Amino acid sequence: METKPPIKAIIVGGAIAGLTLAHSLKHANIDYEVIDAYPIASPVGASIAIFQNGCMVLDQLGIYQDLRSLVHPLKTMNIRLPSGKLVAGPPAGALLEQRFGYSVCLLPRKRLIQLLYDHLEDKSKVHAGHGKRVIRVDHSVDGVEVFTEDGSSYSGDVVVGCDGIHSSVRSEMWRHADLNQPGKSLADRSAFVSEFSCLFGIAGAVPGLPPGEANIVHGKTVSFLTFIGLNGDVYFFLYMRMSERYQWPDSPRFSQEQAESLANANIGAKITEDVTFGDIWIKRRTFTLLPMEEGVLQNWHWGRFTVVGDAAHKMTVNLGQGGNGAIESAAALANALNEANLSRRGDRVSQEEIETALSNYQEFRRPRLSNIAHAAYEITRIQALEGIKPWVFLSTLYFDSTMLANLSTEQFLGTVLLNYIRRPIRLDNSLWLQDRNKPFTKSPSLQMVACVVLVLTISLVLKA
Ligand SMILES: Cc1cc2nc3c(=O)[nH]c(=O)nc-3n(C[C@H](O)[C@H](O)[C@H](O)COP(=O)(O)OP(=O)(O)OC[C@H]3O[C@@H](n4cnc5c(N)ncnc54)[C@H](O)[C@@H]3O)c2cc1C
Numbered sequence: 001m002e003t004k005p006p007i008k009a010i011i012v013g014g015a016i017a018g019l020t021l022a023h024s025l026k027h028a029n030i031d032y033e034v035i036d037a038y039p040i041a042s043p044v045g046a047s048i049a050i051f052q053n054g055c056m057v058l059d060q061l062g063i064y065q066d067l068r069s070l071v072h073p074l075k076t077m078n079i080r081l082p083s084g085k086l087v088a089g090p091p092a093g094a095l096l097e098q099r100f101g102y103s104v105c106l107l108p109r110k111r112l113i114q115l116l117y118d119h120l121e122d123k124s125k126v127h128a129g130h131g132k133r134v135i136r137v138d139h140s141v142d143g144v145e146v147f148t149e150d151g152s153s154y155s156g157d158v159v160v161g162c163d164g165i166h167s168s169v170r171s172e173m174w175r176h177a178d179l180n181q182p183g184k185s186l187a188d189r190s191a192f193v194s195e196f197s198c199l200f201g202i203a204g205a206v207p208g209l210p211p212g213e214a215n216i217v218h219g220k221t222v223s224f225l226t227f228i229g230l231n232g233d234v235y236f237f238l239y240m241r242m243s244e245r246y247q248w249p250d251s252p253r254f255s256q257e258q259a260e261s262l263a264n265a266n267i268g269a270k271i272t273e274d275v276t277f278g279d280i281w282i283k284r285r286t287f288t289l290l291p292m293e294e295g296v297l298q299n300w301h302w303g304r305f306t307v308v309g310d311a312a313h314k315m316t317v318n319l320g321q322g323g324n325g326a327i328e329s330a331a332a333l334a335n336a337l338n339e340a341n342l343s344r345r346g347d348r349v350s351q352e353e354i355e356t357a358l359s360n361y362q363e364f365r366r367p368r369l370s371n372i373a374h375a376a377y378e379i380t381r382i383q384a385l386e387g388i389k390p391w392v393f394l395s396t397l398y399f400d401s402t403m404l405a406n407l408s409t410e411q412f413l414g415t416v417l418l419n420y421i422r423r424p425i426r427l428d429n430s431l432w433l434q435d436r437n438k439p440f441t442k443s444p445s446l447q448m449v450a451c452v453v454l455v456l457t458i459s460l461v462l463k464a
Pocket of ligand 1: 015109168
C-alpha cells in the first residue's frame with residue numbers, strides 16, 4: 001500500500017503548550033520535533049491549577065490519571081473581603097469534580113511539564129538545553145527551516161511557536177509577514193499590555209490553611225490568592241495594579257529586592273481572619289515578581305507559521321486559565337492539522353493546505369479563547385475592587401454560593417477536545433453528556449437581584 005510521508009511540525013517551546021501539542025500530534029500520526037532553549041521542566045518556582053478543561057484533554061492523552069495521583073485536589077474556594085472576612089466559601093472545586101468527574105489539580109508547574117515529558121514515548125524528538133534557543137526561521141513554499149544558536153537546523157512543513165510571551169517564532173512570523181505584506185503585523189505588535197503585577201511563590205505549610213482550600217482576598221491596593229496543595233504547601237499570589245500601563249515588549253522587569261520590599265510592605269495583610277500574608281511569607285521557598293501581560297493576537301498564523309499558548313494569547317493569573325487555554329489551543333491546532341493530513345491531495349502537504357488548516361485553527365479557537373480572556377480581565381479588576389462590578393459580584397455570590405461553579409461549568413462545557421481520540425470514558429457518566437444543553441446559571445427576577453444587590457452591597461462595603 002502506498003504511504004504518504006507524514007506532515008512534520010517543528011514545535012518551538014517544550015512547556016505546557018509544546019508538549020501537549022507533541023502528544024496530540026503523535027496520536028494523529030503527524031511527525032514533530034520539539035526545541036527548547038532550556039532543559040525541560042526547568043524550575044521557575046510557579047504553580048499551576050489544571051481545571052476540568054485541561055484535565056479532559058490530558059485524559060484523552062492518557063496523562064490525567066498520573067496527574068491526579070500527584071496532587072491534593074482543590075475543593076473549596078473561600079471568597080474574602082480585605083479584612084479576611086468570609087463572604088462565601090463555596091465548594092466550587094468539589095462541585096466541578098462531581099459534575100465533570102475531574103479534580104481541580106494544583107501542583108508546581110515544573111512537575112506538570114515533567115509529567116508531560118515523561119509520558120512522551122520518543123524522547124529523541126526533543127532537543128532542549130544549551131544552544132537550543134531558536135534564533136531564525138526560514139520560510140518558503142517548500143517548507144520551514146528553524147535555526148538554533150548552536151548552528152543546528154530543523155526542517156518541517158509547519159513551525160509552531162509554543163515559546164511563550166516573548167516568542168521568537170512570533171517575531172519571525174511577523175518579519176516574514178511584513179516582508180510579503182508590509183504592515184501586516186502592525187496591529188498585533190501592540191496586542192499585549194500589562195497593568196497588574198503578580199508576586200507569586202511557593203511556601204511551606206501554614207497553620208490555619210488546610211490542603212484543598214483556596215482563599216481569594218479582594219482588595220483595593222493589593223489582592224491575594226492562596227491555593228493549598230499537597231502536604232499543605234501554599235501557592236501564593238499577591239496582585240497589584242502598577243503605576244503605569246506598559247506595552248509589550250517594554251514590560252518592566254523586577255528584581256528580587258523589589259519583590260521582597262513589596263512583600264514586606266504587605267506583611268500584615270489578611271489572608272483569612274486569622275492568617276496574615278506574613279505567616280506565609282516567612283515560610284516561602286521561592287518567589288518572583290512579574291508584570292502580567294494581557295492580550296489576544298488578531299492573527300495567529302501566517303504562511304507556514306502559527307502560535308499556540310502564551311505566544312498567541314496571554315491572560316492574567318487570576319482566573320487560572322492561561323495554561324488550561326494553552327492545552328485547549330494545542331488540541332485545536334492538532335485537530336486542524338489532523339484534518340489536513342487526512343484530506344491532503346498530494347504526496348506532501350502543500351503550503352495552501354497548511355494555510356487552510358492554520359486558518360481553521362484560528363477561526364475555531366479564537367472566539368472561545370477571547371471570551372475566557374475577557375473573563376480573566378474582568379475577574380482581575382473585580383478582585384482589585386475597581387468600580388461597582390465587584391460589589392455586584394460579591395453580593396450575588398453571597399446570595400448564591402454555587403455561582404462560581406456554575407459559571408465555570410458553562411465555560412468548561414465548551415472545552416475543545418481532540419476530535420480524533422475517543423471522548424474519555426470518565427465523561428460518559430458525567431453531567432457533560434447528561435445536561436449539556438441545560439443552563440446552570442439561574443435567572444432570578446431583575447427586581448429581586450436589584451434589591452439583594454443593594455442591601456448586600458451596603459453591608460459588604462461597611463464590613464470591608
Ligand atoms: C505565577 C503564575 C501562575 C499561573 N497559574 C496558572 C494556573 O493556575 N492555571 C493556568 O491555566 N495557568 C496559569 N498560569 C499561566 C500559565 O503558566 C501559562 O499560561 C502557561 O505556562 C503558558 O504555557 P506555554 O507553553 O504557552 O508557554 P511557556 O510556559 O512560557 O513556555 C515557553 C517555552 O518556550 C521556551 N522558549 C522560549 N523562547 C524560546 C526560543 N527562542 N527557543 C527555544 N525555546 C524557547 C521556554 O524555555 C519555555 O519552555 C500562571 C502563570 C503564572 C506566571
